[in-house]
Amino acid sequence: MPMTITLSKEDRVKKMVRSIMQDYTNATSIACIFVDIQGKERSSKYNFTKFCHFMRSIPEFRSKCYQCDLCGGLETFKNRSCCPYRCHAGLVDFSIPVVCENQLHGFIVSGQMISDDMRIPNLQAQTPWQTDSQAFKYFRAVPQYRYEEIMSASRVLNTLTACYFPYAQTSEALSYETPTIGGKTSDDGELSHITRPEIRKTVMYIKEHLSCNLSLRTIADEVFLSESYLSKLFKQEMNMNLMQYINQCRVREGEKILASSHESVDAISRRLGYHRTSYFCKIFKQYTGETPHAYRKKYAL
Incomplete structure (x- = not known):
């Protein structure tokens, strides 16, 4: 009789998240990573830019990356509104919560883009990395996106996530409103x-x-x-x-x-x-x- 291996819920979630990110990065070439509810990395780095690899190789900057991943995910989860934000290094990210059986397991964080659109708010105080010549070199190679392209990418990732976690999220679960300085509006x-x-x-x-x-x-x-x-x-x-x-x-x-x-x-x-x-x-x-x-x-x- 063949032996049956049953995965734990955490392993099942990680496996589904891995499939989501593989499909997403193959289709869009946009970077993403899965982090837990403390902002710690829980997956491979998919399509990461050299700039973000460099920033996370420095302990001082890496801790701020974790903070941004956590804060961005919690803001989306709390407000049920997926809005792009600028991380401490000035790049644009967005976050999709992963909820399975009414339990929040973490967030798929995507982005690592450059955009000068004024609707995208800063999540944290900016880190003064510009004096590092190596960081500046990598930063210049980061891809640029328009606001509309960023929002489209976030919808794609949310829709993929909803396919794997249908009872926790639907394609309409997160609203996509234009961010305002005064806070989120409701339509x-x-x-x-x-x-x-x-x-x-x-x-x-x-x-x-x-x-x-x-x-x-x-x-x-x-x-x-x-x-x-x-x-x-x-x-x-x-x-x-x-x-x-x-x-x-x-x-x-x-x-x-x-x-x-x-x-x-x-x-x-x-x-x-x-x-x-x-x-x-x-x-x-x-x-x-x-x-x-x-x-x-x-x-x-």
Whole structure:
């Protein structure tokens, strides 16, 4: 009679996580690693950059890497929102929790990218590694990604994870909202009132791309509708046209940033996709009745 070997739950989790990361890195070539709930490495280093290999070879930097992996994972798990963040070395990462049978086993941390997108917050104080010539050489070889590409990668990893751990996570388990300086926002109330899936997808796309040059054509291409049909459906569902909604979303985001940061109005304007600050100020006053400067003075914490 053949002998049967039964794996422990921890070994089964590690085996499934290994399969997830192999598929993910083969498909995307983006680095990832599995860490436990203390941030300690529990897997091989998949597609690690030379820069991150170097940083983790130095005990002082390695401990900060562990802290970033842990904090990033816990933030995602706590807020149920997958948002990219900058680690102590300035690279962009994101984290997907691994939950099996109602037990949190750790996090798959992916990234090791460069992005200058201002929506990505710093997780910890930056480490002064730039004086090390070897580190600087490796850093210059780190791949650059756009914000949209980073968010797409995080969705791919979350979907793969959901396939192996279906009862703990689904592809909709983590929200993907544009990060704000003032904290996470919730769009659940608004989305719950939208009956058409095409318009729901349109709204989510707009909220995730507020800094981009949003147009009827680009959005229609994204949701696979003609421009005229999308315009008609959107007006019926939302009681306003597409551009009015885009401006409304940008103004709401502007209100949060003005009230919770010292970022200049010029920088906020660019961050929200406006090429001219004067036009942002005009739209802001049109929707709020106040200029951005007056709003900040009145509501800033």
